Amino acid sequence: MNKRFDVVICGGGLVGLTLGVALGQYGVETAIIDSIPLDNYLSKEFDGRASSIALGSKNLLDTIGVWSNIKSQAQPILQIRVSDGNSPFFLHYDHLDVGDDPLGWMVENRSLRQSLLQKIKEYPNIKQYVPISVKSVDFRNNFVIFNLSNGDKIESSLAVAADGRNSFMRQQAAIKVTEIPYKQTGIVCTVKHEYSHQGIAHERFLPSGPFAILPLANNCSSIVWTEKNSIAPKILNLKPQDFMNELRERFGNFLGRIDLVGSRWSYPLSLCHANNYVSRRLALIGDAAHSIHPIAGQGFNLGIRDCAILAEFIVENCRLGLDLGNDELLKKYQSYRRFDSVMMIAVTHGLNHLFSNHSGALQVVRGMGLSAVNQAPPIKRFFMRHAMGLVGDLPRLVRGEQI
Numbered sequence: 001m002n003k004r005f006d007v008v009i010c011g012g013g014l015v016g017l018t019l020g021v022a023l024g025q026y027g028v029e030t031a032i033i034d035s036i037p038l039d040n041y042l043s044k045e046f047d048g049r050a051s052s053i054a055l056g057s058k059n060l061l062d063t064i065g066v067w068s069n070i071k072s073q074a075q076p077i078l079q080i081r082v083s084d085g086n087s088p089f090f091l092h093y094d095h096l097d098v099g100d101d102p103l104g105w106m107v108e109n110r111s112l113r114q115s116l117l118q119k120i121k122e123y124p125n126i127k128q129y130v131p132i133s134v135k136s137v138d139f140r141n142n143f144v145i146f147n148l149s150n151g152d153k154i155e156s157s158l159a160v161a162a163d164g165r166n167s168f169m170r171q172q173a174a175i176k177v178t179e180i181p182y183k184q185t186g187i188v189c190t191v192k193h194e195y196s197h198q199g200i201a202h203e204r205f206l207p208s209g210p211f212a213i214l215p216l217a218n219n220c221s222s223i224v225w226t227e228k229n230s231i232a233p234k235i236l237n238l239k240p241q242d243f244m245n246e247l248r249e250r251f252g253n254f255l256g257r258i259d260l261v262g263s264r265w266s267y268p269l270s271l272c273h274a275n276n277y278v279s280r281r282l283a284l285i286g287d288a289a290h291s292i293h294p295i296a297g298q299g300f301n302l303g304i305r306d307c308a309i310l311a312e313f314i315v316e317n318c319r320l321g322l323d324l325g326n327d328e329l330l331k332k333y334q335s336y337r338r339f340d341s342v343m344m345i346a347v348t349h350g351l352n353h354l355f356s357n358h359s360g361a362l363q364v365v366r367g368m369g370l371s372a373v374n375q376a377p378p379i380k381r382f383f384m385r386h387a388m389g390l391v392g393d394l395p396r397l398v399r400g401e402q403i
């Protein structure tokens with residue numbers, strides 16, 4: 001007899017773990033499979049990124065009991081300043097224009113992973129298979145069978161693919177994707193600076209791509225520096241002093257002296273959007289469904305909203321004793337999530353396309369656009385509320401309510 005679960009999640013990255021914790025809290029029998037050993041996953045060298053967490057995402061993390069462990073490390077984002085190269089026009093968002101809450105929080109991915117894994121240990125109904133990979137999967141009419149790299153076979157009513165941009169599960173279900181390479185690399189590092197950032201995030205659009213300075217706790221900032229693929233390896237291979245010179249040229253001296261903390265990381269950037277988010281007994285979440293440009297810091301936030309609605313449907317169906325892999329649940333999940341993702345893809349893809357170039361004519365148009373939005377408080381407020389994850393028909397966990 002194979003071991004049987006209600007739900008099997010392939011992929012224990014940030015999104016798979018978030019869904020796991022949400023289901024753990026409501027007693028759903030769940031397995032999470034990930035091929036990366038936990039020690040690697042939690043090491044400092046694994047992932048240098050920090051994520052901007054929107055208010056809606058923070059609500060969910062709070063409701064599933066994870067935020068309390070992250071809170072002390074989370075840096076509130078109070079303002080965002082957007083500028084275009086050396087253009088005098090800019091856009092300025094202030095959290096006070098939409099209420100008392102910050103526009104978001106910056107949290108190191110390592111802290112997020114640690115807190116999610118710590119919470120998962122509290123639930124006996126969650127079984128982790130690590131470091132183990134899914135070797136093949138068989139989507140049957142009434143259940144799904146997973147063949148694991150350790151020789152085990154497990155089965156579930158519903159399979160969830162949270163296995164990232166190159167999702168193996170998505171390929172097994174023959175779901176096609178729309179893919180656009182950006183020919184850009186995201187160079188990521190952390191700097192410590194002399195003066196306080198005062199909770200201000202800076203997004204500078206430079207011809208080779210956006211350059212973001214994102215406030216972290218302890219007087220540090222996370223840098224996401226987008227460069228063309230042809231240039232990025234040269235920058236990454238520079239000697240420390242030369243790397244810092246290049247960085248300082250883009251960063252400026254408004255925060256006084258800056259020093260590198262830790263390593264430099266790089267991430268190839270592309271858009272990858274699944275043509276369907278569901279197929280027989282399978283739901284795609286996170287980057288497996290939609291991997292977007294980090295220009296607006298929204299990839300994980302989209303994934304959190306996938307988790308919120310999918311968890312809501314799973315828990316409701318569980319309480320009613322219904323089959324968790326039923327078509328109605330899957331269709332509802334897809335119809336709830338596609339619009340939000342497509343909108344975010346349009347925004348991130350459009351912004352990157354519009355700003356990552358040398359065109360003088362486009363710079364004039366962009367300047368007019370930034371200035372027009374800056375002087376239109378209702379539009380600015382809408383953009384802020386959207387980035388905070390507060391627009392649309394929100395799942396209960398995102399509203400901070402229990403399912």
Ligand SMILES: Cc1cc2nc3c(=O)[nH]c(=O)nc-3n(C[C@H](O)[C@H](O)[C@H](O)COP(=O)(O)OP(=O)(O)OC[C@H]3O[C@@H](n4cnc5c(N)ncnc54)[C@H](O)[C@@H]3O)c2cc1C
Nearest residue numbers: 011013014015035052133134163164286287297299300301
């Ligand atoms: C430079 C950069 C900055 C970003 N900044 C932000 C930000 O500020 N805010 C934000 O919201 N988003 C941000 N993002 C996006 C965010 O990081 C991603 O959307 C998010 O990490 C995706 O998580 P995931 O769990 O879906 O996928 P992944 O992190 O890719 O996890 C997939 C997991 O699946 C496992 N796996 C794969 N195949 C198998 C298999 N066959 N068997 C078992 N396990 C398997 C892998 O080991 C991995 O652990 C950024 C992205 C980049 C590149």
